[in-house]
Amino acid sequence: MKSRATPGVINRNGPDFEVSSYLASPCLPEEDDVLEFWKSNEATYPTLAKIASTYLAFPASSAAVERIFSIAGKIFRPERCSLSDKLFKDLMFVRCNENIQH
Known part of the structure; x- marks a missing residue:
């Protein structure tokens, strides 16, 4: 106990x-x-x-930024170019934070 x-x-x-x-x-x-x-x-x-x-601490490389651009490229594809700014922002938030554990 x-x-x-x-x-x-x-x-x-x-x-x-x-x-x-x-x-x-x-x-x-x-x-x-x-x-x-x-x-x-x-x-x-x-x-x-x-x-x-x-x-x-400052990141030692640009890898984090490159990873974000890669995620953005996968979300904002030509066939999804009609995404609203809010939906794009929300999808980016979810994808960039999906590995955070609580």
Whole structure:
């Protein structure tokens, strides 16, 4: 049987504590390097640092963009040239995000 933490008490090793601690810390000046902040604070905020490195890092190649153009080419073929902008956008969204797991 799983034990539960007392309601209202934040586990000091969990993500809730990380988020609370991060939100309570002072904001970085705009000129500071955000990636450097996460690199130097990885021990303090391990979960948030991992998320930041995933979403703030620049892709090393143009492969992702080329993949999107390839998907667009498969959706917007000559026989489907009457697709509305909204339908095309919706189909692109679904195809580009079909591998995301939750």
